[in-house]
Amino acid sequence: MKVTIIGGGGRVGSNAAFCLQCAGIVSEIQILDNNQDLADGEALDLLHGAAALADQRIYSGDYARAKDSDIFVITAGLRRKPDESRLDLVNRNVGLFSQIISDVKKAGMKKDAIVFVVSNPVDILTHLAASFLGLPTNQVIGLGTMLDTARFRSLMANDLNLAPTQVRALILGEHGDTMLPVWSSATVGGLPLTEIPGCDANYQRQIFERTKKSGAEVISRKGGAGWAVGATIAEVVHAIALDRKQLLPVSSLQDGCYGLKNVCLSVPTIVGRGGAEKHIELKLWPKEEQALKASAKALKEMLAKVAGK
Ligand SMILES: NC(=O)C1=CN([C@@H]2O[C@H](COP(=O)(O)OP(=O)(O)OC[C@H]3O[C@@H](n4cnc5c(N)ncnc54)[C@H](O)[C@@H]3O)[C@@H](O)[C@H]2O)C=CC1
Numbered sequence: 001m002k003v004t005i006i007g008g009g010g011r012v013g014s015n016a017a018f019c020l021q022c023a024g025i026v027s028e029i030q031i032l033d034n035n036q037d038l039a040d041g042e043a044l045d046l047l048h049g050a051a052a053l054a055d056q057r058i059y060s061g062d063y064a065r066a067k068d069s070d071i072f073v074i075t076a077g078l079r080r081k082p083d084e085s086r087l088d089l090v091n092r093n094v095g096l097f098s099q100i101i102s103d104v105k106k107a108g109m110k111k112d113a114i115v116f117v118v119s120n121p122v123d124i125l126t127h128l129a130a131s132f133l134g135l136p137t138n139q140v141i142g143l144g145t146m147l148d149t150a151r152f153r154s155l156m157a158n159d160l161n162l163a164p165t166q167v168r169a170l171i172l173g174e175h176g177d178t179m180l181p182v183w184s185s186a187t188v189g190g191l192p193l194t195e196i197p198g199c200d201a202n203y204q205r206q207i208f209e210r211t212k213k214s215g216a217e218v219i220s221r222k223g224g225a226g227w228a229v230g231a232t233i234a235e236v237v238h239a240i241a242l243d244r245k246q247l248l249p250v251s252s253l254q255d256g257c258y259g260l261k262n263v264c265l266s267v268p269t270i271v272g273r274g275g276a277e278k279h280i281e282l283k284l285w286p287k288e289e290q291a292l293k294a295s296a297k298a299l300k301e302m303l304a305k306v307a308g309k
């Protein structure tokens with residue numbers, strides 16, 4: 001299983017590479033970045049750890065060497081300038097991203113390759129990749145609300161003194177302002193999470209707000225997310241590599257689940273070797289379903305603005 005990380009010289013891409021290396025599941029990791037020194041440096045640093053970690057091939061490369069990849073992880077992206085609007089950043093990232101997917105397509109891809117988008121705005125860029133690449137829609141996935149879900153579960157476990165891996169609760173919708181928490185199916189060790197002492201309505205409101213602001217909190221403290229996003233990228237890559245059929249909140253093009261179409265966002269999705277293999281219409285509370293539809297509407301409005309620019 002060969003994974004190419006485009007933007008792998010940056011924080012998110014290199015942290016993802018390290019998580020893939022620590023797990024030792026994929027056999028080959030290629031770091032591709034338009035900053036060649038950075039790509040070479042990160043690949044070399046990772047390679048130096050190979051003897052202590054896992055028997056994998058790790059190197060920096062280019063699009064020509066990427067064409068036999070099983071998974072393309074795209075983490076290349078720009079950060080917002082101080083005086084720049086969100087939409088202007090979206091448009092600059094759309095330009096950069098369009099060039100990358102066009103280079104991937106031009107170099108050639110395996111028929112069953114998976115394109116996995118992490119760069120922001122992740123749902124918009126996943127839509128762009130799904131529209132442009134002409135692959136079956138299951139083969140294009142976005143990180144979606146994977147990181148938000150991981151933050152939500154970990155922060156709750158920390159507050160309530162529970163095991164993070166046993167706290168199961170999803171964030172769905174947009175990776176952005178309109179994301180929503182799913183309390184209706186939240187559990188710990190198979191029991192309803194909302195019945196745990198301390199997890200009352202007031203706490204639920206507060207922890208969701210903290211989760212939603214976590215990206216900004218990490219940016220203000222250390223410049224941007226790295227380790228947790230790297231861990232969630234690895235979780236998705238491993239679900240594909242091991243054909244795990246894991247239910248994950250990845251983003252992908254919707255084809256009717258909850259009545260949603262022509263938009264990429266996160267709904268419960270079975271992830272295996274085929275990528276986003278199946279959307280699952282988990283029963284939601286009416287207010288949760290309304291929030292999911294509102295999130296899709298907001299994303300469609302942003303897509304229309306990007307297309308009209
Ligand atoms: N979806 C999610 O949950 C998250 C997404 N992100 C996004 O990930 C992206 C990367 O963030 P960081 O790694 O912190 O940024 P960074 O600035 O550390 O790394 C970006 C890398 O992309 C490279 N790059 C730029 N243009 C390129 C091109 N055309 N081809 C190949 N490489 C190129 C740069 O040289 C740099 O090494 C951003 O868009 C960020 O918003 C970050 C955290 C979470």
Ligand SMILES: CC(=O)C(=O)O
Pocket residue numbers: 120147214215216218224225
């Ligand atoms: C940057 C970003 O998308 C996050 O940390 O959530």
